[in-house]
Every structure is written in C-alpha cells, then in structure tokens.
Amino acid sequence: MSALETNTMTNEPILKVEHLSMRFGGLMAINDLSFEARRGDITALIGPNGAGKTTVFNCVTGFYKPTMGMVTMTQRSGKKFLLERMPDFEITRDAKVARTFQNIRMFSGLTVLENLLVAQHNMLMRASGFTILGLLGFAGYRRATEQSIEIAKYWLEKADLLSRADDPAGDLPYGAQRRLEIARAMCTGPEFLCLDEPAAGLNPRESLALNELLRSIRQDTGTSILLIEHDMSVVMEISDHVIVLEYGQKISDGTPEEVKNDPRVIAAYLGVEDEEVEEVIEEIEEIQETEGGQGGKH
Ligand SMILES: Nc1ncnc2c1ncn2[C@@H]1O[C@H](COP(=O)(O)OP(=O)(O)OP(=O)(O)O)[C@@H](O)[C@H]1O
Known part of the structure; x- marks a missing residue:
C-alpha cells in the first residue's frame, strides 16, 4: 500500500x-x-x-x-x-476492476470485518490450492489469512470503521455502509x-x-x-x-470548472428542449460575458 x-x-x-x-x-x-x-x-x-x-x-x-x-x-x-x-x-x-452499486449490496448479518474478509475469498482460495488439505495444513494459507486480516484492518481504519469492526454491517448508519462498500471493494x-x-x-x-x-x-x-x-x-x-x-x-x-461553465451542460440540466438549446446557450454566453466584464472592472 x-x-x-x-x-x-x-x-x-x-x-x-x-x-x-x-x-x-x-x-x-x-x-x-x-x-x-x-x-x-x-x-x-x-x-x-x-x-x-x-x-x-x-x-x-x-x-x-x-x-x-x-x-x-x-x-x-x-x-x-x-x-x-x-x-x-x-x-x-x-x-x-472493482465496483459498488447504486443500492448498497453487502452481507448485513455478517460483521463489518467479516464483510471485508469475504471480499478476499478469491485470494484465500488460491492460497489453499483449492483443496481441503490446503485449508487445513498449508503454511501459505495461514499466511494468506493473516495478510487478509491486515488488509481488512488497513481499510477499516481508512474508512473510519475500525471501532465498528465487530458490529453487524446492517447496524451501521447509511453513510458508514457506503464507506464499508468502498473499503470492501478496495480489499480486492x-x-x-x-x-x-x-x-x-x-x-x-x-x-x-x-x-x-x-x-x-x-x-x-x-x-x-x-x-x-x-x-x-x-x-x-x-x-x-x-x-x-x-x-x-x-x-x-x-x-470540473470547464464543464460547470459549458452552456450545453447548463442547458441539459435545465431540461431545455432541443430547439431551445441554441437560444439558451446564447443567453448563458451573454450572461457570462457580462459577468466577466463586471469582474474586470472590480
Ligand atoms: N436493462 C434495461 N432494459 C431496458 N432499458 C434499459 C435498461 N437499462 C437501462 N435502460 C434504459 O436506458 C436508458 C439509460 O438508463 P441508465 O440507467 O443508464 O441512465 P442513468 O443516466 O444511469 O440514469 P439515472 O441517473 O436515473 O440512474 C434509460 O432510458 C433506461 O430506461
């Protein structure tokens, strides 16, 4: 990291x-x-x-x-x-590539920490060699487990969730659940x-x-x-x-500055009809010129 x-x-x-x-x-x-x-x-x-x-x-x-x-x-x-x-x-x-969704998707019955460990399932399975013996005996699997706990702790801290690590994820306030989703994505x-x-x-x-x-x-x-x-x-x-x-x-x-001042964007957000876009763009440009001119006088 x-x-x-x-x-x-x-x-x-x-x-x-x-x-x-x-x-x-x-x-x-x-x-x-x-x-x-x-x-x-x-x-x-x-x-x-x-x-x-x-x-x-x-x-x-x-x-x-x-x-x-x-x-x-x-x-x-x-x-x-x-x-x-x-x-x-x-x-x-x-x-x-990792993603989160518009509607929060997580295991609300599992703890916050468990959610981050589940996200690392692929890495842990690779370390097990995909065998039961691997899960039970390989030193590599033990190391991978320790590493995944370290990674989870790192992201819990970053997301300001360390104090809630053992709470069910579903008990977190909404904003914290959103941060948990991002932390979970980062664990991969x-x-x-x-x-x-x-x-x-x-x-x-x-x-x-x-x-x-x-x-x-x-x-x-x-x-x-x-x-x-x-x-x-x-x-x-x-x-x-x-x-x-x-x-x-x-x-x-x-x-962000360029886009914010782009008349086409302003027109799109105002929900202007196609045939009125040119008109609105002209009006916005006039306003911007006037404001620019006034700015120069100060
Ligand atoms: N699976 C689908 N089947 C049919 N139409 C779809 C499907 N997914 C999206 N659409 C249509 O495609 C268009 C774009 O939808 P999309 O959800 O990508 O827009 P958006 O910009 O993400 O909207 P919002 O900000 O409301 O989430 C919309 O007209 C939507 O109804």
Missing part, C-alpha cells in the same frame, strides 16, 4: 471507451460514445436521469455486453484487457474502482467523510476511480475530470 506502488509503468489512459453503443430493443441507451479515464485520476460521469451513466458502468464492469464498441483497460504493467469481451468475474479477478486490490452514486442519500457530514476517503484512496494507492454522481458538491470537489452524458451521447468533457 506504499506510495511507491503508485509508480506507473505506462502513460496510457487506464480506460479507453471507443464508439460504445448499447441498444435495449428500440431504445439506443448509449450511442457511439468515446471517452478516456486517465490513470490516477478521479473521473466523474454525470448527466440528467436516464442519460445512460449506469449503462456505461454496466458495460465497463461486464454486467452488460455492449451492442458495439470497445472498452480497453490498461493496467500499470502495460497489460491490456478488452473488457467488452470478458465475463464480469474475470473483469474483477484478472483486470482488477483493484487498479480501477467504479463507484455508482457513492454519495446518494448521504448527509453533508457523511459526504465530507466520503470525499476524504476517495481522495486518500487516490493519493495512497494510486487507484484510478470512475464515479457516477448526482451530488455536484462531491463531483466538483474531488474530480479531476468530468464527462457529461445526455441521451446516451457525450456533450462535454473537461475539468
């Missing part, structure tokens, strides 16, 4: 989405979408309801097979994975972490704790993050890069 591990062997973007399309019957949910997520960045995918954000996530994480297009992930080592061709469990296990040692609305339902204090956790993940592990988020205070505060979708297409792509 040292910062040294964040050194990258390749400068390629961690994720390249090229000409992605996803059709559900007669509905084109994603239409020829291309974008990149840079290594080490927090990239946010935003857009009005129904814009196609979750569909993109599901294509990246293997829950959907896209109708067309390529989704390439490049690991630090330079190894490439064509995610659109892989089943979801291989995307997690081999490409090292991902290179790319996909978070579906991590701030949904959080109060302002919980949102701040979430921002802190995500920043520390980026800084301490170099894990790249892709998140869908409606809470603009979270997006603007922590993202390095924002991509805006509307009707399955990209309408803006840049820094």
Whole structure:
C-alpha cells in the first residue's frame, strides 16, 4: 500500500471507451460514445436521469455486453484487457476492476470485518490450492489469512470503521455502509474502482467523510476511480475530470470548472428542449460575458 506502488509503468489512459453503443430493443441507451479515464485520476460521469451513466458502468464492469464498441483497460504493467469481451468475474479477478452499486449490496448479518474478509475469498482460495488439505495444513494459507486480516484492518481504519469492526454491517448508519462498500471493494486490490452514486442519500457530514476517503484512496494507492454522481458538491470537489452524458451521447468533457461553465451542460440540466438549446446557450454566453466584464472592472 506504499506510495511507491503508485509508480506507473505506462502513460496510457487506464480506460479507453471507443464508439460504445448499447441498444435495449428500440431504445439506443448509449450511442457511439468515446471517452478516456486517465490513470490516477478521479473521473466523474454525470448527466440528467436516464442519460445512460449506469449503462456505461454496466458495460465497463461486464454486467452488460455492449451492442458495439470497445472498452480497453490498461493496467500499470502495460497489460491490456478488452473488457467488452470478458465475463464480469474475470473483469474483477484478472483486470482488477472493482465496483459498488447504486443500492448498497453487502452481507448485513455478517460483521463489518467479516464483510471485508469475504471480499478476499478469491485470494484465500488460491492460497489453499483449492483443496481441503490446503485449508487445513498449508503454511501459505495461514499466511494468506493473516495478510487478509491486515488488509481488512488497513481499510477499516481508512474508512473510519475500525471501532465498528465487530458490529453487524446492517447496524451501521447509511453513510458508514457506503464507506464499508468502498473499503470492501478496495480489499480486492483493484487498479480501477467504479463507484455508482457513492454519495446518494448521504448527509453533508457523511459526504465530507466520503470525499476524504476517495481522495486518500487516490493519493495512497494510486487507484484510478470512475464515479457516477448526482451530488455536484462531491463531483466538483474531488474530480479531476468530468464527462457529461445526455441521451446516451457525450456533450462535454473537461475539468470540473470547464464543464460547470459549458452552456450545453447548463442547458441539459435545465431540461431545455432541443430547439431551445441554441437560444439558451446564447443567453448563458451573454450572461457570462457580462459577468466577466463586471469582474474586470472590480
Ligand atoms: N436493462 C434495461 N432494459 C431496458 N432499458 C434499459 C435498461 N437499462 C437501462 N435502460 C434504459 O436506458 C436508458 C439509460 O438508463 P441508465 O440507467 O443508464 O441512465 P442513468 O443516466 O444511469 O440514469 P439515472 O441517473 O436515473 O440512474 C434509460 O432510458 C433506461 O430506461
């Protein structure tokens, strides 16, 4: 978990989405979408309801097979994975992509610590050699168990959950459950972490704790993050890069500041009809020019 591990062997973007399309019957949910997520960045995918954000996530994480297009992930080592061709469990296990869901999914009857140990099941099974003898006798399995407890403790501390380690996960307040989900994803040692609305339902204090956790993940592990988020205070505060979708297409792509001031984005969020967009863009540009002019006079 040292910062040294964040050194990258390749400068390629961690994720390249090229000409992605996803059709559900007669509905084109994603239409020829291309974008990149840079290594080490927090990239946010935003857009009005129904814009196609979750569909993109599901294509990246293997829950959907896209109708067309390529989704390439490049690991630090330079190894490439064509995610659109892989089943979801291989995307997690081999490409090292972890995700959380819009609705919290965890084992609410298990303790907080147990949830983090279950997440490391794959690693423990490999250490057992997939045999009962391995489980009972191998020193390698014992070492792996100790290591998985250490990893769990590290993420419990990072997520500010150490004092709740032995409580049933279902007893945690909502914001803490969201942090537990992220800690659980991090226990699998991902290179790319996909978070579906991590701030949904959080109060302002919980949102701040979430921002802190995500920043520390980026800084301490170099894990790249892709998140869908409606809470603009979270997006603007922590993202390095924002991509805006509307009707399955990209309408803006840049820094939070660039996107915030993009008239097309403002029009999309105001829910303006297609034929009125040009008009609204002109009005917004006029307002921006006036404000810019006034700013210069001060
Ligand atoms: N499994 C599916 N079958 C049919 N239509 C779907 C399916 N999943 C998504 N859609 C449709 O695709 C479009 C994009 O949906 P998606 O959930 O990706 O949008 P979103 O931007 O994530 O929305 P929200 O912000 O409301 O979660 C919507 O019109 C939705 O109804």
